[in-house]
Amino acid sequence: MAHFKRWLFLLHRWLGIVVCAFFAMWFVSGVVMMYVGYPKLTESERLQHLPPLAADAALLGPREALDAAGIAGPLKELRLAVASGGRAVYLAQPAGGKGGMVIDAATGTPLRHVDRELAMASAAAFAGSGVGLVYEGTLDEDAFTHSRALDAHRPLHQVALVDAAHTRLYVSGRTGEVVRDAPRTERLWNYAGAWIHWLYPLRGGALDPYWADIVNWLSILGIAVTLMGTAVGILRWRFASRYRSGSRSPYRGFMMRWHHITGLLFAAVTLTWISSGLMSMNPWRVFDSGAPALRTEAMNGGPLAPPVGAASPQALIAAAGGTVRELRWTRTAGRDLVLARGTALRPTVLDAASAAPTALDAEALKAAVAKLSSAPVARIELLTAYDSHYYTREPHTMTGGGDKPLPIWRVVFADEAGTWAHVDPRTGALLNRSDSHRRASRWLFAMLHSWDWRPLLERRPLWDLAMVLLSLGGAALSLTGVVIGWRRLGRKLTPKPAARRIPPFTPSKEHP
Structure with a gap:
């Protein structure tokens, strides 16, 4: 037993020197991330910055534009917006294809290359009139563009806006769209927030292929050190009596004593946050159920393929009323629809053939x-309020910024994976899917790491106080460990002074 304790103490001491530095970094950067998220262009921001579509513009119909560009097959997506080069374009993504195609809506000419001039025109349209622009070149990836969602748009053009926020725009090298904005304040805070919290300094270089493994194994090491520290703390704490000093902790030094006390107080929350952080990585795909993909084409009643003679863009814009920023063609339940969107996320639903406002038949959509x-189908539930599995967060958070409309349907299937599908009954859009593995991930990551618990989120600033106080406690535990480790390393690495040699006594002639 004595040997076991000795090894337990030694492992915790020396592994803790490294791990406590990461713990401190994660706790402090986690507080920053509560209020400043990693840069992203939310759907709401994108729509607000899109110039309106002119109802009197000479634009080709979707079928005419696709034919002129030589696109004959079915599509996964088709939308019309002033999104590339400051002019109206169709953005088409063929079904089964990875890339998309940009087509000039006035001429049907495909966009072949996004050069500096086109990127600057896109940035100017995004920024609005009167804002100066500075072209900063192209890049594949930098500190604010590590997201895999941007892979389809690389290389990216950088354009700096001469505005009060010192905003930097990233323009797609494939479609010419602005795909990310990053104000200077957001960029600076991210160096103390998400960029360091997610160990993004390791991304984009030689260590990029090993980034996920490094994060996973650091988390596992952190879990081990926390468990060892908890065991050491309990073994060294006297519950029934006191040490000679009168304290229940044997440590007399300030740092050692408070590391012991904060360790006992905040070990549980440290272990919870490190473990749930590991779950965010879906280590070794433990949350992949292997369930087959949903058959969206069967639900839609066939692929998207705008027919000849469909309503013109001008008719659709006029029918939507108000200011239209984007037209999106969709197909659901065997019907071709167009979603006309302004600055609000909720679109006007139009019939693609007649341009008349329309509503989906509930029974046809259920079928x-x-x-x-x-x-x-086991059951279809109508959700009129958010719950633990379908909810919204602030736009800057990792899971926020998307469109989470209400009311929606939750379609529960009687399969082995426990599949759920969330469907918007107004547009027929499949919002997301879930299964038992993903719902387990929701509890083990979002709930335990971000405390995405609705009763607490709805009672802010109670959520803020709890998160900040616990983070400060964890930071105190970690920083005292860093100081102790630094001092101990200093003592170990400082060479000891050589022992002073006393020469042997040699009697002189004057002495007998």
Whole structure:
């Protein structure tokens, strides 16, 4: 037992020197991330910055533009917006294809190359009139563009805006769209927030292929050190009696004593946050259920393929009323629809053939969503309020910034994976899917790491106080460990002074 304790103390001491530095960094940067997220262009921001589509513009219909560009097959996505080079374009993504195509809506000419001039025109349209622009060149990836969602747009053009926020825009090298904005304040705070919290200094270089493994194994090491520290703290604490000093802790030094006390107080929350942080990485794909993909084409009643003679863009813009920033063609339950979107996230639903405002038949849509899976539908629930599995967060957070409309349907399938599908009954859009593995991830990551618990989130600043106080406690535990480790290393690495040699006594002639 004595040997076990000795090894326990030694392992915790020396491994803790490294791990406590990461703990301190994670706790402090986590507080920053509560209020400043990693840069992203939310859907709401994108729509607000898109110039409006002119109802009187001479634009080709979707079928005419696709034919002129030589696109004959079915599509995964088709939308019209003033999104590339400051002019109206169709952005088409063929079904089954990875890349998309940009087509000039006035001429049907495909966009072949995004050069500096086009990137600057896109940035100017995004920024609005009167804002100066500075072109900063192209890049593949930098500190603010590590997101895999941007892979389809690389290389990226950088354009700096001469505005009060010193905003930097990133323009897609494939489509010419602005795909990310990053004000200077957001960029600076990110060096103390998400960039360091997610160990992004390791991304984009020689260590990039090993980034996920490094994060995973550091987390596992952190879990081990926390468990060892908890054991050491309990073994060294006298619950029934006191040490000679009168304290229940044997340590007399300030740092050692407070590391012991904060360790006992905040070991549980440290272990929870490190473990749940590991779960965010989906280590070794433990949350992948292997369930088959949903059959969206069967639900839609076939692929998206705008027919000849469909309503013109001008008719659709006029029918939507108000200011239209984007037209998006969709197909659901065997019907071709157009979603006309202004600055608000909720679109006007139009019939693609007649341009008339329309509504989906509920029974037809229920029959369509049943085709998403080969398993039978167990039930369809109507959600009129957010719950633990379908909810929204602030736009700057990792899971925030998306469109989470209400009311929606939750379609529950009677399959082995426990599949759920969330469907917007107004537009027929499949919002997301879930299964038992992903719901486990929601509890083990979002709940335990970000405390995405609705009763607490709805009672802010109670959520803020709890998160900040616990983070400060964890930071105190970690920083005292860093100081102790630094001092101990200093003592170990400082060479000891050589022992002073006393020469042997040699009697002189004057002495007998």
